[in-house]
Amino acid sequence: MSEGITVAEVAADRPHALGEDFLQVENLKVHFPTEDGLVKSVDGLSFDLQRGRTLGIVGESGSGKSVTSQAIMGLHRGSRAQVSGQILLDGEDLLQVSDERLRKLRGNDIAMVFQDPLSSLHPYYTIGNQIVEAYKVHHDVKNSAARKRTIEMLDRVGIPNPQRRIDQYPHEFSGGMRQRAMIAMALINDPKLLIADEPTTALDVTVQAQILELILDLQREFGSAIIIITHDLGVVAEMADDILVMYAGKSVERGPVNDVFYTPQMPYTWGLLSSMPRIDRVREERLNPIRGNPPSLINPPSGCAFNPRCDFRHQVDDPQRCVDEVPLFDPEQLHPVRCHIVPARRKEIFESTIKPRL
């Protein structure tokens, strides 16, 4: 976010922005030194999120989605990762706060639902023990009160017979029930920010819908801000207010969900959408995968990181710019796009070439 622009101006600029930015991520970089070189998992990411809204972060494996969420939780602390930039939660920089302060925020103000609920729950402790612990660490209450609250929460996330289930172990729960328990654990302290890292990837489709519905319900109830990280565009379409598309650790397109879905502007987003099966359209038998592989994060392609895989480089007046120059990404716009193709031309390509294929 550039200097000198007030929050009010930003809000006025963006009709969807309801209030003050609750979470502001500013030029976040997460780099991992390895023997092969510096892995730039997240490289200059900026976004913001208001209370009660949902941001969907999408991208291929290795685009930096999960690393971003773990940086917000401060889970890279004590590891060899080099984290820089700013993560402001309600004005407080999470990268600067003390370990003790961060510990108090974790689980209380910011909570996280992880991808694989079986491996994310401790196999040797009962579900109840683990949730009670999450509550008691932030509330000075007796065991019985915490247990009562846990049973309420398990009931709230739709676990039948919570009085009995609370004393069972994770392996006695089905996949969907485990994820509900994880959500109960994440929401037990009414967090202001919930990060769901691929919350439904390990679940079957029918359960997926229930879990997503549950998260949205709870958001309506508690007014939390949500970041949902996924590679499943169907999930974001259903859940998110805004979408952030990531590629090679950078944001490449961001905007309100309908804009990004119905008038995507970035060739990478086109690729993602084209590779998604659509049940409501008659179409040729084959999906259109994006050619090539995700880029190396140690030596990302120069210029636009997507340029080696991009089919539309010839649409740039000087295609050499794609190799020489990183396209700008103006976070102040409603629907910023990181691409050298001029906006009018992009719209034209989308309407003429991409849209008929979707």
Add this chain to the structure above:
Amino acid sequence: MFAYTIRRLLAAFVLLILMSIVTFLLFNASAQDPARLACGKNCTVEQIASVRHKLGYDKPIATQYVLLIKGLVAGRDFPDDAATKKNAPQTITHCGAPCFGYSNFQTSLVSTLIKERLPVSISVAFFAFVLWMVFGIVSGVIAALFRGRWPDKILVGLALVGYSFPTFFIGLVLYTYIALQWQLVPTPEYISPLSDPVGFLRGAILPAVTLAMIYIAGYVRLTRAYVLEAMGEDYLRTARAKGLNERTIVIKHTLRAALTPITTIAGLDLGALLAGTPITETVFNFNGVGKLTVQSATNGDLPTLTAIVLISAAFIIVANIVVDVLYAYIDPRVRYA
């Protein structure tokens, strides 16, 4: 759970029977004539024959085995034949259950020998067990928590050094310096822990430390590996994400997961030690089963060897069962249906 335990016990019983058959056959397959060995060097042919008859080595192999088992369960008589019992009952020696036979070399019933020697081996083994569990696990956890930094390097290095020295060397060095030269502890001797616990600890500290050294080295590395493995688990990330403090994360979440597999190994290692430690007992002159093993093997004392092998096997089998049953309590995922 109960049914499982019963089933395991039955299986163990069958295993013990098989074990006894194998042991019995092995000793019978040896080229040595047990009667000759039992009789001694300067025996006449007649004397050997009489010993053979007395100890029952003239009976068919199957009968000998049955008599061995009968002796274990109910006791037996030497010689076990109806004619002698009737004509000269005063020449019959009775050997009460559990009867492992008579050792001519030790001039004693094997069961008496074992009863004398076993407490020495067991008490020293338990002493060593406590030492190596405490020091091995604590050091392993510290090494894991300081991975890559100097406490880790020092502990793992020391463990490697400890592991590299042979037991007799460690034992002799400790004996010479700690006990004799510097006199930091009294001269090692066995005092029954039941009569004088403190005396036992003082007398047995050096053999226990010697035994523990080898195991500590292994346990430092094992614990370190398991703790590091647990630290990479997703559920530790969850624990951290909940906002738990570091102490709870380490003690409740990491150690619980890391130490569970150690139970298995510890149980089996202890089981293996209970039946004696030949080298340590010899170095410190402790009259345990280990030393008895060495003596019996050198002398060809078959009844004693058979007894020791059977008892060692029984310890291992029992340790296995204990570990399995314990595991069901420790790891809730283990369900025995």
